[in-house]
Amino acid sequence: MDIKQDFKEIFWEEAGLKISSQVPLARYSNFKIGGPADYFYEAKELVNLIKGAEVCRKYRLPFYVIGGGYNLLFDDEGYKGLIIRNLASMVKFIPGTGRVEVHSGTELGAVVDLSISEGLSGLEFLAGIPGTVGGAIYGNAGAFGQAIGDQVEQVSVLGENGEEIILKTGEIQFAYRHSSLKKDHKVILRVWLRVEPDSKATIENKIKDYLAKRASKHPPQGTACAGSYFKNPVLPDGRKIAA
Numbered sequence: 001m002d003i004k005q006d007f008k009e010i011f012w013e014e015a016g017l018k019i020s021s022q023v024p025l026a027r028y029s030n031f032k033i034g035g036p037a038d039y040f041y042e043a044k045e046l047v048n049l050i051k052g053a054e055v056c057r058k059y060r061l062p063f064y065v066i067g068g069g070y071n072l073l074f075d076d077e078g079y080k081g082l083i084i085r086n087l088a089s090m091v092k093f094i095p096g097t098g099r100v101e102v103h104s105g106t107e108l109g110a111v112v113d114l115s116i117s118e119g120l121s122g123l124e125f126l127a128g129i130p131g132t133v134g135g136a137i138y139g140n141a142g143a144f145g146q147a148i149g150d151q152v153e154q155v156s157v158l159g160e161n162g163e164e165i166i167l168k169t170g171e172i173q174f175a176y177r178h179s180s181l182k183k184d185h186k187v188i189l190r191v192w193l194r195v196e197p198d199s200k201a202t203i204e205n206k207i208k209d210y211l212a213k214r215a216s217k218h219p220p221q222g223t224a225c226a227g228s229y230f231k232n233p234v235l236p237d238g239r240k241i242a243a
Contacts, residue, residue, distance in 0.1 A: 007039060007061060007082075014058070015051040017041065019082065025074040028066060028085060030130070031224050034074025039082040046088045046103055046189055053187055054162050056082055065187055067105060067132030071139065086134055093118045093195070099153060100195055104134030104188040108141075111193070112207065121198035122151050124206040128214040130221055134188040138181050140174045144210060149174030151193045157186040164189060176232070176240050 011019050019041040025034030039061075043049035049065070056063035062081030066072060088105035091114050100120065102111055108126045111133060115123045125146040129136070133148075140149040152169050159165045165186075173180040181188065219225050230243035 007059070010059060011039075011041075011052075011055055014055045015048070017048060017051060023083070025078060025083065028069040028083075029072055029074050030068070030070045031073060033076065035076045035078030037079040037081070037083040040085070041082060042085045042087050043105070044087045044089075049084065049086055049088050049105070049187070049189070050158060050162060052082070052084045053158055057160075065134070067135035068107070068130055070131045070135065086132060088189075090190075093120060098194060098196065100193045101190060102133045102193065103190050104132065104137070106133045107131070108133060108136055115195065116200060116203055116207070119197055119200050119203065120195035121203055121206075122195045123193065124203060125210055127207040127210045128218075128221075133191055137172075137188055137191055138179060139177055140179050141177070144213070147174065147176070148193075149179065151195070153192045153194050155191045156189045157181075158189055176242060178240065 008019055008021060011017060019039045021039055022036040023040035024036050026032050041052055043052055053063060063084055064079065064081065065084045065086050067086050086105035088103045089107070089110065090103040091100060091106050091110050093100050093114065100111065100114065108129050108131060111123055112127045115121070125143050126136070126148065129141055129143060131141070135141070136148045137152065137155060140147045142148055149169070149172070152172070152174070154169065155167045155172060156164050157167060232240040232243050234240055
């Protein structure tokens with residue numbers, strides 16, 4: 001069987017899901033560049049994200065999971081395989097635990113909104129950062145001396161046999177704009193973030209302050225920009241630090 005020719009049919013038969021072909025990736029890159037992906041699929045639930053990855057593994061078709069498309073440079077020649085856009089969104093506070101559970105395709109803005117509505121502190125610095133939680137975990141996104149890895153309790157990733165594997169913070173090796181997930185390219189499914197109760201007024205004031213600072217330094221969202229372009233110093237042990 002010619003997998004390249006029949007993969008749309010294979011995907012439907014194996015996962016019960018429809019995929020598109022020859023989709024321009026420039027639509028999904030903040031830089032607005034990139035040629036067509038052989039195949040493209042939007043996973044709106046974690047179960048379908050898992051199905052998509054498993055079918056690709058079974059038939060040895062390359063695949064890559066994207067979120068908001070920030071900090072990504074797609075080749076003009078496109079992608080020879082399946083691009084899975086992760087839209088699996090869910091965020092909820094788990095009372096009595098001091099934790100927020102978030103699915104990896106959730107926009108960071110939705111996490112900030114929940115922190116305001118529930119009176120939860122610790123995530124205010126994420127305000128104004130574009131992209132999804134999965135992408136933020138992957139690159140340990142942050143601002144103003146804080147990073148999302150500081151708030152992570154554990155992360156679930158997709159195992160080689162389709163199982164869900166729980167990784168504790170120490171196993172992810174968070175560093176400045178880095179995590180070990182950059183090396184092994186595991187598919188992030190969900191994350192649990194630590195939070196603390198605080199007054200909504202205090203949280204809202206922190207967020208307003210962060211947004212004002214961002215507005216003074218960054219172009220408006222929607223601009224083809226990936227933030228700063230400083231070359232960060234590298235320590236003797238290989239760790240990067242902020243310029």
